[in-house]
Amino acid sequence: MADSLKKALSKKTLDKITIKEITDDCGIKRQTFYYHFQDIYDLLEWVFLREGEQIIDKENLCDTWQDIYLEVFRYIEKNRSFVINAYHSVGRESLERFLYQIVFDLIIKFLDAMEGSEKIALEDKRFICDFYKFGLVGIVLEWIGKGMKEDPKVLSERLNRLLARHIENDFQQLSGR
Numbered sequence: 001m002a003d004s005l006k007k008a009l010s011k012k013t014l015d016k017i018t019i020k021e022i023t024d025d026c027g028i029k030r031q032t033f034y035y036h037f038q039d040i041y042d043l044l045e046w047v048f049l050r051e052g053e054q055i056i057d058k059e060n061l062c063d064t065w066q067d068i069y070l071e072v073f074r075y076i077e078k079n080r081s082f083v084i085n086a087y088h089s090v091g092r093e094s095l096e097r098f099l100y101q102i103v104f105d106l107i108i109k110f111l112d113a114m115e116g117s118e119k120i121a122l123e124d125k126r127f128i129c130d131f132y133k134f135g136l137v138g139i140v141l142e143w144i145g146k147g148m149k150e151d152p153k154v155l156s157e158r159l160n161r162l163l164a165r166h167i168e169n170d171f172q173q174l175s176g177r
Contacts, residue, residue: 010081014089048098073152
């Protein structure tokens with residue numbers, strides 16, 4: 001069902017896709033769909049959740065801040081049509097929640113690996129992650145909304161120049177290093 005939704009979303013926005021279209025593509029009955037999902041938005045949320053888990057589960061994912069940005073941009077580029085159509089449909093909230101969660105998880109994973117991480121209170125780590133996730137996701141959403149024309153590598157390098165020292169300085173101050 002997830003693959004069918006992604007295939008359909010690569011061609012049109014979510015509001016133009018029917019459950020019948022998905023079930024016909026999968027060769028299943030509508031009852032089977034409703035056994036697993038409440039509606040098409042629930043399926044979209046599940047797709048983003050599953051794919052987010054796959055990104056986070058990668059070993060040694062992010063060695064630098066720039067790796068965090070690039071990983072998000074790579075996912076979006078790999079799923080370009082799917083993401084653009086989700087962005088331009090009622091399902092945009094699912095895309096935004098996915099991006100906020102994935103960026104938060106990538107940043108917290110990176111922070112936890114930094115020296116002195118154990119000295120920082122969890123609420124401080126979460127505050128750092130929340131602050132930067134809102135800025136980063138805002139940049140990503142604007143990039144998607146403008147048609148993803150700027151090269152992700154260039155954009156991530158710009159973000160890195162802007163943020164890397166600030167994030168690490170904040171982290172060092174909180175850990176007392």
